[in-house]
Amino acid sequence: xxxxxxxDQIPALRRYARALTGDAWAADDxxxxxxxxxxxxxxxWAVGSNLRAWLFTLMHNLxxxxxxxxxxxxxxxxxxxxxxxxxxxxxDPGVDQAIDLQRCxxxxxxxxxxxxxxxxxxxxxxxxxxxxxxxxxxxxxxxxSRARRHLQELLDEPARTAQPASATGKxxxxxxxxxxxx
Amino acid sequence: xxxxKNTMDRTAQQPLTEDExxxxxxxxxxxxxxxxxHKRLAHDPAAQSTIAQWQQHRDALRRLHQHILxxxxxxxxxxxxxxxxxxxxxxxxRWRWGGMAAGVMLAFGxxxxxxTAWLGAGHFPPSSSTLAYTGGAPEFARQASFAHAVYxxxxxxxxxxxxxxxxxxxxxxxxRVGKPLKVPHLQTQGFxxxxxxxxxxxxxxxxxxxxxxxxxxxxxxxxxAVDRTAIGAGAGVGADIRETxxxxxxxxxxxxxxxxxxxxxxxxxxPVPRETLMKLAEAVYRxx
Numbered sequence: 001x002x003x004x005x006x007x008d009q010i011p012a013l014r015r016y017a018r019a020l021t022g023d024a025w026a027a028d029d030x031x032x033x034x035x036x037x038x039x040x041x042x043x044x045w046a047v048g049s050n051l052r053a054w055l056f057t058l059m060h061n062l063x064x065x066x067x068x069x070x071x072x073x074x075x076x077x078x079x080x081x082x083x084x085x086x087x088x089x090x091x092d093p094g095v096d097q098a099i100d101l102q103r104c105x106x107x108x109x110x111x112x113x114x115x116x117x118x119x120x121x122x123x124x125x126x127x128x129x130x131x132x133x134x135x136x137x138x139x140x141x142x143x144x145s146r147a148r149r150h151l152q153e154l155l156d157e158p159a160r161t162a163q164p165a166s167a168t169g170k171x172x173x174x175x176x177x178x179x180x181x182x
Numbered sequence: 183x184x185x186x187k188n189t190m191d192r193t194a195q196q197p198l199t200e201d202e203x204x205x206x207x208x209x210x211x212x213x214x215x216x217x218x219x220h221k222r223l224a225h226d227p228a229a230q231s232t233i234a235q236w237q238q239h240r241d242a243l244r245r246l247h248q249h250i251l252x253x254x255x256x257x258x259x260x261x262x263x264x265x266x267x268x269x270x271x272x273x274x275x276r277w278r279w280g281g282m283a284a285g286v287m288l289a290f291g292x293x294x295x296x297x298t299a300w301l302g303a304g305h306f307p308p309s310s311s312t313l314a315y316t317g318g319a320p321e322f323a324r325q326a327s328f329a330h331a332v333y334x335x336x337x338x339x340x341x342x343x344x345x346x347x348x349x350x351x352x353x354x355x356x357x358r359v360g361k362p363l364k365v366p367h368l369q370t371q372g373f374x375x376x377x378x379x380x381x382x383x384x385x386x387x388x389x390x391x392x393x394x395x396x397x398x399x400x401x402x403x404x405x406x407a408v409d410r411t412a413i414g415a416g417a418g419v420g421a422d423i424r425e426t427x428x429x430x431x432x433x434x435x436x437x438x439x440x441x442x443x444x445x446x447x448x449x450x451x452x453p454v455p456r457e458t459l460m461k462l463a464e465a466v467y468r469x470x
Binding site (some may be wrong): 010018 | 201243244245253
């Protein structure tokens, strides 16, 4: 009955997890955990409601928890991008650019990265992203703004180092500040 | 009129808000809103450059792991997905079956009530009255099907004793069901033993062996003594129950084949096509 629809979600879940974690193994582990979670939590899913959004919510919560745990255990739980560089299959823009983008992505704070990916990669509506990440719409929009500014700054940095920098610098006026109207 | 034109000009020159820029980049604007935003964009070079940058990010991000969407899903994830889907189906069916189970409980309750009423009046009910709600062999198959629905979706605790402790498993379950058991091998059919567990039944303990194939599909073999009361009654029903041929049932949460051999019932249940289940049941029968 629903076997097709849940199995159909796996490729998208894998891609999102991969961009989120930057690591193929960690990503598939996260997908596996998400599916297992869904298995034990089916009662909480209202039949007919958005299965995709529900699965992404489960994944988001699992990932957020693991990031919190990792932070408690060690301040530097990030994957060294050079260890996983061989895993990137970039299409036309070339392998270097893809590695670069993933590296910059991993330097975004987790909340900003999740919002940016759900919107850009998964084409989730802003309202769905708000539900998935359990924050108000306004927060989603401001996280999206910060993520996009921040990503541009990181991509603009002339000499990037391979270190997962702790320098999560404040936006400096490289992009003209825009007015926000809510 | 001129006043209105001024207001429109001013609106047309208003810089884009950040939310509008996101909506434009993420292609969330309706055609009307898009046209209006485009007009204002002409007067807003800052927004133009931001949009160009953010559109580039968006395109790059969408290309980044695009290949994953076309890759075959790794087998363990596929198995987990199928299992999750099966669990969902079971829950769905249990809602439906819940109603019937409530009906059985009610019948039992009424039976019990009249039973005690009889006792109070100094009568003992004839043993055949108990047959009304202990359905014998078909009931056995139904219980097997429910036991499958309950335990097969379990990820962490599908069995009490795993296949690695097979010897212990067999000794333990043989002792509890009161008959030396053998665990049938179903590797030829692609199913490996996961393990087993003990379950309550009407005439004592029942055992469940669980098997799984590489696709993550699970089947269970449920066995135990069938209702002793029914057998002991010696009436038509009891005689039928001592031995039966293979019988197929598709009305439980999962289909099952069951048979009774020397007062001992066997049911093989699982979400597989009837022919597959039949072949598996034959393989089990040959080995017992």
